[in-house]
Amino acid sequence: MSEQAxxxxxxxxxxxxxxxxIVQAVEQLSEGRVELRVGTLYGVLDRLVADGLAERDREEVxxxxxxxxxxxxxxxxxxxxxxxxxxxxxxxxxxxxxxxRGVQAWTTGRA
Amino acid sequence: xxxxAGVSNLERRYRALLRVLPRWYRADREEEMTGIFLAGxxxxxxLEHGWPGWGETWAVLGLAVRTHLAAGAALTSAPAGVRWxxxxxxxxxxxxxxxxxxxxxxSVRSVFDESGPLAFxxxxxxxxxxxxxxxxxxxxxxAGKRTAAKVAAGVAALPGVxxxxxxxxxxxxxxxxxxxxxxxxxxxxxxAPTPPAGRLAWWGGAALLLGLAAGAWPGTALLVVxxxxxxxxxxxxxxxxxxxxVSVFALLELGPVVLLLLxxxxxxxxxxxxxxLVVSVVAPVRRPQFS
Numbered sequence: 001m002s003e004q005a006x007x008x009x010x011x012x013x014x015x016x017x018x019x020x021x022i023v024q025a026v027e028q029l030s031e032g033r034v035e036l037r038v039g040t041l042y043g044v045l046d047r048l049v050a051d052g053l054a055e056r057d058r059e060e061v062x063x064x065x066x067x068x069x070x071x072x073x074x075x076x077x078x079x080x081x082x083x084x085x086x087x088x089x090x091x092x093x094x095x096x097x098x099x100x101r102g103v104q105a106w107t108t109g110r111a
Numbered sequence: 112x113x114x115x116a117g118v119s120n121l122e123r124r125y126r127a128l129l130r131v132l133p134r135w136y137r138a139d140r141e142e143e144m145t146g147i148f149l150a151g152x153x154x155x156x157x158l159e160h161g162w163p164g165w166g167e168t169w170a171v172l173g174l175a176v177r178t179h180l181a182a183g184a185a186l187t188s189a190p191a192g193v194r195w196x197x198x199x200x201x202x203x204x205x206x207x208x209x210x211x212x213x214x215x216x217x218s219v220r221s222v223f224d225e226s227g228p229l230a231f232x233x234x235x236x237x238x239x240x241x242x243x244x245x246x247x248x249x250x251x252x253x254a255g256k257r258t259a260a261k262v263a264a265g266v267a268a269l270p271g272v273x274x275x276x277x278x279x280x281x282x283x284x285x286x287x288x289x290x291x292x293x294x295x296x297x298x299x300x301x302x303a304p305t306p307p308a309g310r311l312a313w314w315g316g317a318a319l320l321l322g323l324a325a326g327a328w329p330g331t332a333l334l335v336v337x338x339x340x341x342x343x344x345x346x347x348x349x350x351x352x353x354x355x356x357v358s359v360f361a362l363l364e365l366g367p368v369v370l371l372l373l374x375x376x377x378x379x380x381x382x383x384x385x386x387x388l389v390v391s392v393v394a395p396v397r398r399p400q401f402s
Contacts, residue, residue, distance in 0.1 A: 002301075019143060019144070019146070019147045020146070020147045020150040020151070023147065035166075037166050037167050037169075037170030037171075038144055038147050038148055038167060038170060038171065039167065039169075039170025039171035039172070039173055039174040039175075040170045040173070040174075041147075042140065042144065042174055043170075043173065043174050043177060043301070046177075047301075062146075065142070065145070065146035065149070065150075066142040066143050066146055067143070067146060068143050
């Protein structure tokens with residue numbers, strides 16, 4: 001699963017979101033590191049919908065613009081759960097190696 | 112929703128950008144996408160004079176490739192009538208790789224045989240290295256390393272690009288490699304289906320052995336016979352995608368064989384090969400009845 005797909009699934013795990021809200025949520029979740037372009041977002045959404053991990057929810061018109069909401073399916077929840085478990089295992093393994101070298105497992109990245 | 116009244120220049124520009132997407136995709140997504148584009152750009156000056164950013168443009172172009180060559184994710188919402196386009200591009204890319212693997216075998220053989228294919232295609236000794244790169248590209252593709260496959264195919268096609276301004280008609284020999292590279296880039300994107308590695312590996316191995324067994328000139332003849340055989344197979348089986356892909360490939364191979372004919376060395380055989388290729392190009396394909 002790509003990082004973008006992972007972040008979109010994570011964003012949708014909380015509640016159904018429309019496209020722009022997904023873009024903002026992904027940016028927030030990644031602390032500004034991942035900025036989803038609209039073309040990229042729809043590539044990811046198409047793939048998630050095709051794989052049965054997400055589906056279209058309701059539509060509404062906001063300030064004259066169409067907003068289509070997407071929500072996570074049960075399969076999407078399971079896929080996210082599995083990915084979290086996989087990434088957590090990787091983090092644990094890497095942390096153990098770093099601790100063995102006497103290095104702190106992670107830093108804030110800020111001065 | 113767009114009647115033209117009260118529409119900003121920026122919105123017009125975004126909608127113009129979205130025209131690179133297929134009509135069926137736009138019909139479903141244009142309003143939704145335009146809304147997102149404009150949601151973050153509310154400044155009056157920006158709405159009047161702003162343009163879509165390079166990043167957005169690049170992402171939309173990427174989406175356009177994936178949706179035009181409908182595959183994987185896009186396949187689910189693509190109209191049935193356009194689904195075959197991406198399949199043909201991928202089939203053509205794979206055929207080009209098979210032929211590249213075959214030629215790699217012939218190239219290795221030619222190291223031990225002075226009448227090898229490189230003598231005819233006028234490449235230098237460095238060409239041997241370039242000639243085996245399709246094997247790397249093929250193996251990488253089957254291993255799921257799509258980027259590596261594209262890089263290898265791109266490097267293999269590089270001499271063709273570099274010689275274009277100077278080679279005149281000889282560039283026709285490089286055309287199949289260039290088209291293969293283009294098809295790999297366009298067809299094997301992230302959402303495209305993974306090719307069946309097990310089955311294709313056997314065919315790739317057979318192509319390599321066939322190339323090793325063949326020499327230069329018999330190799331070309333063998334290639335044309337193989338093209339005709341696969342074309343007949345596709346016709347009999349009613350395989351529209353394979354039939355159309357082989358037709359395009361036969362057209363690409365026509366150039367080199369015509370040059371062979373014009374060189375006047377083996378005229379009779381070259382005429383037969385040209386005829387076989389032309390028949391492969393123009394032979395009918397049974398178009399499937401899409402639901």
